Amino acid sequence: MAAMSYLSVIERYHEFEPLVHELLESILTGIGDPQLFHEGQMDLKAVADVAGSYPFVELIYLLDSDGRQVSQNIALVNRKIKLIPQGRNADRSQRPYFLNLEDEAGGYVTRPYLSHATGGLCISASRAIYRQDAQLGILVVDVNLTRLIEFMMGDSxxxxxxxxxxxxxxxxxxxxxxxxxxxxxxxxxxxxxxxxxxxxxxxxxxxxxxxxxxxxxxxxxxxxxxxxxxxxxxxxxxxxxxxxxxxxxxxxxxxxxxxxxxxxxxxxxxxxxxxxxxxxxxxxxxxxxxxxxxxxxxxxxxxxxxxxxxxxxxxxxxxxxxxxxx
Structure with missing residues (x-):
């Protein structure tokens, strides 16, 4: 009963890939409000429910239209919000969740990759936030893939x-x-x-x-x-x-x-x-x-x-x- 191996996690991800994308898109839709970009500060109330309902979400942050991070990292640890000042003003314009977002009408979900922060398998989901016809920026959510699979299978x-x-x-x-x-x-x-x-x-x-x-x-x-x-x-x-x-x-x-x-x-x-x-x-x-x-x-x-x-x-x-x- 050791932790799921990377092979098992990726195999399950491919098995449930459409459902995983649908779940992440629903999370982005739920918290993707223009108020997130109010004066360049993340609205913590908008992500409070995410911390309690989705234990697999690890990180939330905002990018501007040029791919530069305009907010500090919001880490969700043990269903509690933790602010991490590192990351602000970082250039993420070469990341897949920014480059490929233009091709997606609603949002974009990356392929599984190894997270630099945790060392585990991770996927990122992004969605452009608009006010009327003007793009305010991009909302990005990093997800622990192992915990996501366990959550979807009722194994947590x-x-x-x-x-x-x-x-x-x-x-x-x-x-x-x-x-x-x-x-x-x-x-x-x-x-x-x-x-x-x-x-x-x-x-x-x-x-x-x-x-x-x-x-x-x-x-x-x-x-x-x-x-x-x-x-x-x-x-x-x-x-x-x-x-x-x-x-x-x-x-x-x-x-x-x-x-x-x-x-x-x-x-x-x-x-x-x-x-x-x-x-x-x-x-x-x-x-x-x-x-x-x-x-x-x-x-x-x-x-x-x-x-x-x-x-x-x-x-x-x-x-x-x-x-x-x-």
Whole structure:
């Protein structure tokens, strides 16, 4: 449950690009009032609602018709307005949100880029402000793209409690690793006893017990590693079926490996004369086959279902896009 990677953010942006542009244009329309340019000072009342309603907005500032910034930067931090004097009189005439605005009737939204201020992915939206037929200037809004995607997907609240989830998962993984250490300690102790005990006093089945301890340690370690990677270190997109399918596949694969090794060891015991282990070994082998078949069916059907969802979404998008209607 780490933060969204840049690849995930850009992928989601392209998926929701028309909606993102529509949302930003509505924000510009809502606050794009000529009073913003009253005596060259930003009207803070006009952007107060933006700070409370849109947590993804990072910066708001004004440009004149030549692309020079005529206001100080208004940063929206934790839904509160913070004035930053830097930026006034800066020449932004070469920025895309100024150069390309002439080609847009309503406003212009840039492609995603890395912000110099925050280092994260950002997009900027601009709109020319008019009074009657005279252009007063240009309103520019900088947006944190990651937070915007989370806001549109209704994922902001979950992200706020993500550190708590990470802490719980990390504690569980720590407990599993402690158990692995205990199993390995037991196995090493048994190996030492096996090497120091006279051959005539050794139990022929003792090596199999050691292998069982090591196998359990391997399975538990692999399970803890999977939880650590999936829930703490990596970003997990709960809105995609492939993410959940990946976690379940890795979990079941860990169980399959452990059961397969145990079934093989049980079969070896039976071959050494312990006939009572024949039936349990056969049932464990059948359980492995059943899990393997079930996992294969789950992965295939899950991938097919996701492919159908993607095709359906693409079809709906093409039907609703301009120019697709005959």
């Amino acid at each position: 609240a979950r992200r706020r409690v993500t550190p708590l989830f990470k802490g719980v998962y990390a504690t569980i993984v720590l407990g599993l690793f402690v158990l692995v250490a205990l199993l390995l300690t037991t196995a090493l102790t048994d190996i030492y006893q096996l090497l120091t005990t006279a051959r005539e006093h050794q139990d022929p089945l003792q090596p199999f017990g050691i292998i069982i301890f090591i196998t359990l340690a391997l399975a538990i370690f692999d399970l803890g590693k999977t939880i650590l990677e999936e829930e703490v270190l990596m970003h997990k997109d709960i809105f995609r079926h492939s993410s959940t399918r990946r976690t379940i596949t890795r979990f079941v694969a860990t169980i399959l490996i452990a059961i397969s090794i145990e079934a093989l060891l049980t079969m070896f015991k039976a071959s050494l004369g312990e006939k009572q282990y024949v039936e349990p070994a056969i049932w464990m082998m059948l359980a492995v086959v059943g899990l393997l078949v079930g996992l294969g069916a789950y992965v295939y059907l899950g991938a097919k279902a996701e492919w159908l969802l993607i095709k359906t979404a693409a079809y709906k998008s093409s039907r609703g896009s301009p120019g697709s209607q005959v």
